[in-house]
Amino acid sequence: MLIKRASELTYADITPRGLYMGRRNFLLGLLAAGGAAAAWKKLPRLVSAAGTGSVPVKLNGVITGLKGPYTTDEKATSYNDATHYNNFYEFGTDKSDPAANATNFKASPWTVSVEGEVAKPRKFTMDEIMKLAPLEERIYRHRCVEAWSIVVPWIGYSFSALAKLAEPTSQARYVAFESYYDRRQMPWGAGSGIDLPYVEGLRLDEAMHPLTLLCVGMYGETLPNQDGAPVRMVIPWKYGFKSIKSIVKIRFVKKEPPTTWNIANAREYGFYSNVNPTVDHPRWSQAKERRLGEFLKRPTLMFNGYGEQVASLYAGMDLRKNY
């Protein structure tokens, strides 16, 4: 076997070998094939991608330069800020915890089960997900319910591409998502104060909206563990907690599914949780937000600035009641 330079590797090159051969054999294979000094330098990266925690790897063939609502021309938040200041309660409740505690998270091998009200329930391997549709770079605004925001160049494709393969039946009205949860790998989750595994949900039309992204990377690379490796959702017009991370299960259902923050505190976190500057969180105002890297707060936009694309989904609904 030939060792490729990491820059030439795609996710597809890495995952299955570790998966098929087992980590030990994979390592032996690598050692046997090793020779070029350059390959030695890349070894830790390959090893970690194969099992003991994953490090982001460059993604090739991503469609960049999209125009229109799929990408904003606002300045992207620095990689360091976006990856070292976030919430992922399975790895701790401080903003700096996920980056510190998720280092050894094992995001490979990985499968996502698509089930429920679908004609073709099936399990997708991560490799299949990477190839299911062309990967696009989408630069989205991302607004946390805690009134801070970032701009992130995500990589992925519209969730509808995956959903269509499963062929949702006419019974399917909602989509329920579930995160991976493993007390051994995520011992911090137990004290987080929320029920785990993390669950989220969307109405079917929200899920099938072209802005709704099935996300496998950011900043040109695969997702770092702390940002939801290896696959997550990004719904840019909703508060960040709706964009569930490290997904293992996607279930099409008839009724509105339970969602984690709504279970934790229904008065504060509704099922819809659309970004809305006119409906305050009971404990703080949502009128403004602090964009990381900026000093003064900026006004928060209705639907996080995606109103033109998504407002029609909520026509006739009282968004004060359906917060």
Add this chain to the structure above:
Amino acid sequence: MNRILTSKWAKLAVFLACLAPLANLLWRAAHGDLTANPIEFITHRTGDWTLRFVVLTLAITPLRKIPHAGQLIRFRRMLGLFAFFYGCLHFGTWIGLDKFFDWAEMWKDVQKRRFITVGFTGFVLLIPLAITSTAGWIRRLGGRRWQWLHRAIYLTAIAGVIHYYWLVKSDVRKPRQYACLVGVLLAWRLGAWLVARRQHRSGRSAGRQEPATADTA
């Protein structure tokens, strides 16, 4: 131990130690190490230290009952003033950095957001205590009245804990720790008061009039 506590360097050492959290913040600021959200970081740090100094101040009275530790009382005023100092920084961060002197919005927050209302109350209660912390004011008010006034710090401690508790989203472990500490410190005072009252009564029934020894402020 009292000899160490009364040495002329002790006060200076404690004073400098109390400044360490501020020094750490300034150091981090100078090195661009205030996280991705510096204003939030400064707000949380100064808030943490306000609460810690309130707890330390409240801990002095019980701790000085330990044999040879009576002289700890020398530091109580300083610790209390540092609680006020970090409270000012915390409040000032909110005014100047977080709200950027938007008085109307701040007043709305104080009325509408109960965690801000209770935090604000706790802070305001510290102001008269800081002002009357001098020997001159103790004289002017008289020891007993001064002591009564300074029991307001009990309310500040409770308000501070509630402020923290209402602020967090779901992980209440840290506010709960502070609640335990404040709870123990206040319970100790209640216990000391009950004991003193009983002694006072039995003393009276035996015909002896002992002076009250309730220095439990």
